[in-house]
Amino acid sequence: MIPHSLEAHWESGRVTVEGRDTRTSGLSELARTVGVLFQDPETQLVMLETDDEIAFGLENLGVPREEMHGRVAAARAATGLGPDTPRLLERLSGGTKQRVALASLLAMAPRGLVLDEPTANLDPRGASEVLAAFAALCADRERSFLLVEHRLDLVLGLVDRVAVLGDDGRLALDADPETAFMREAETLERLGVWSPELARLALLLGSNELPRDVAGAARLLVERWPRDTAIASPGPRMGSVVVAARDVAYRYRQSDRDAVSGVSLDVRAGEIVALVGANGAGKSTLGLLLAGALAPARGAVAVGGRPLRGVDPARVAYVFQYPERGFLAATVREEIALAARGTASRDPDELLERSGLARLAEANPHSLSHGEKRRLSVASALVSRPDVLILDEPTFGQDLRHTRELVALLDEERSAGRAILLITHDLSLVADVADRTIAMADGRARFDGAPAALFARPDVLARCSLAPPPVAEAFALAHERDPAMPQLVGLRSARLVLAGGSLPRPRAALPPPTTPGSRPAPPTRARA
C-alpha cells in the first residue's frame, strides 16, 4: 500500500513480493499476490451485496465474467458463506461481513494474506467465526499468512513464527512461538507486548514448555500447581448501593423489539460489575440508561438513592468505546477542563500528566491516536470524581502496557469507592478485575453473579454467545482431572494465590461514595 495508496516517506530498504520490488510493481500485480484483510469490516466493503463484493477484486483484475461465478462460489465455500447468507451486506453481522471481506480476497487467489487484527472489532461469536475460517485456510498450507494480532491465545496453535515490533519500529524479535513467548518473555514484557495468556500461565508455573491449547495448559496445571496454597475467600462488600435499576426497558424508534427489556441491577460503591454478551444484546443501551443519556420507557434508575433525572450529570461518568464522538473542545486541555466542574474536581494538569497526555495538551482531541483518545476520555471522566464510572469496551485496541495501566486505575477507583460498570467482550479482563458479572442476551439479564460462577454455566455462556477466557478453561479442565485443583478464572488470581496472597478483591471497609466537597479518595491498594 505504501507508497501506492498511502503517501509516506520511504526512508530506506526494499520490500519484494515474489521477487518483485513493491515500489516499482503495479497495485494490480501486488493485489494478485498478496491480499490484505483490514481490522474494521465496515470500512473495507465497497458494494451493497455479498456476491458483488466477492467479485469486486476479480472485476478489477479483468477476470472474464464466466470465470467469476466459479471463483465467487469457491471463495464462499472456503469461508463458510452458505446459501442462507443474506444477499445484502447491511443485513450481515460483523463476523459474517469480515468473512465476506476474506472471501473477496481469496477469490483473487493470492499466495499470501496479511490479516490486520481481523477480530478486533468483533464480538466473541464473530471472532470465532472468522478464526474458524482462518484456521480452515491454514490447514492446506497453500498460502502464507502474516497475522497482526494482540489476542494470541486463539491462534496460538496455528502460528509458526512470531515477529515482534518494538516501540521504535524496529524488529525486536523474530523467533518460533516457544522461544518468543517463553524464553524471551522478559523482552516482550519490557516492550509492553501481549503474549498469550496460556504462555504467561505456564511461566507462572515455572514451565519452559509453551502450551499450544487449553488442554496443554490444563496438563501443566495438574502437574505443577502447588496443592497446599490457601485461597482466602474475599470478604464481604461494604459499600452501599450507588446505582439501582429496577425493571428498566428501552426500545429504539423503528425497532420492533426492546433493546433492553426489564433489567434490574445494583452496583455498590467500590464494586466492579462487568456487563457481557454478544453485540446487540443490549449492553451499551443499558449503560446509556444508567448514565441518563436515554430515558427508560419503563422502570426507573436511581443513583445514590435519588431518581437519575435529579442527579448532577457530573456524578455519573461514561467512557465511550469510540471516545471521539463525545469530544467537545478544540484542545486536549480544554476537553478535560470542560469536564472539571464543581469544587471537588481534580487538578486537570495532574490528570493530563498521569494519562501521558501532557505533551499533547494543546493538540486537537480528534488528532490523537485511538489509545490517546481513550485515555483522554477516561481522564475527563475522572476529573469530576464521579460516583459512578461506566466504561464501554475499555481495552479495545489497547496494548499490554495500557491495559495494565487501566487495570491499576480500575483498582484505584474501586478503592476510592466508585461504583464501576464495565461493558466488555474481554472476558480475561472480567476474570481479572470484576467482582460480579451480568450476562445479557436479547435485552435481558440472563445471569448475575461472580465471574467464576458464570464460566461454570455452559448453558448461560451458549445463550449469551460467550466463551470463558483460556486460563479459566484451563483451570476448569484441570479441576475435572483433579478435584483438588482450585477453580480460578484469571491470571491475576493465579499469580496472587501462588504469591501467597488473597484473591484480588478489596477486603477492607470501603469509604462511602464521594460526594462533592468530601474528602479526596486516597489510593491505598497495594499493586498486585
Added chain:
Amino acid sequence: MTPLGRVDPTVKLATVLALSLALVVVIDPVTPALFLAVTLAAALTLARVPAATIERALVPLGIVALGFVWSNAIFAATHEPPTWTLGPIRASEAGLRFGVAIALRGLAIGMLSLAFVWTTDPTDLVVSLIAHARLPFRIGYPLLAGYRFLPFFADERAQVRLARRVRGVAPRGPLGGVRDAGGELITLLAEATRRATRIAVAMDARAFAAATRRTYYREARLGRADAVFALAALVLVAAIFALSASAGWLRVWDGRFAA
C-alpha cells in the same frame, strides 16, 4: 423480478427524465393528473409496488403539493380581481387553478421519480450507467461505496448526540441548537473522512482502477424489452397529450408567470 424491474436502469432513467421534461411545460391541471394516474397504475401493476408504500410516499408529496396550491392561490400575479378575501389574504380563482396545476405536476414528477427508485437496484443502476451512459467507473464505484455511508451517517449522528448528552451538552440559549449542530458536524466530518480514507485504501488493496481492463460481474445488456418499454412510454405520452389537446384541456407554458 417485475417487468419494470427488468428494464435496463439507464433506459428507465432516460425515459423518466424525458417524461419529466414533457411535464415541466404543462400548466393545466388535467394533463399532469392523467400522467399521475398512468404512473400509479404502472407502479401498481407492472412493478407490483405495494399500495401501502405508495400511500406512505404520497403523504409528504401531498403536503408539498398543497403548499404549491396555497402559495400560488395567494401570490400568483393575476390581473383578475381577487375572488376571495380573508383579512389581508386575497386569493384569486385563476391563481388557485394555476396552483392546482403546478401541484399535480409536482406530484406526477415526484411519483415518476419514486417509481424509478422503487424499481431500480442501485448496483444495477451504476453498472448500467457505466456500460451505457459513459459514467466513469472511477466515479460509479466510489458512489456505491458512498451509498453505504448514508445509514452510517444517521446512526453515527445518533451516537454523537448520545455521547454529547452524556457529557452534559444540552442546547442553551437561542443559538444553542445551531452551535451544537456545528460541534456535531465537526465530529461527523472527522469520522467520515477517516472512514473514506480507509475504504479508499481497501479498494486500492483490491486493485481498484489498477489494471488496464476492468470486467463486470453483473451484466448490463440492452434487450428488446428495453426498446419496447421506451417506445411504450413515448406512445403513452403522445396519447395523453393528444387526448388532452383534443379535449381542450392542454395548456402549455408560454414563458409568463401568470395564469
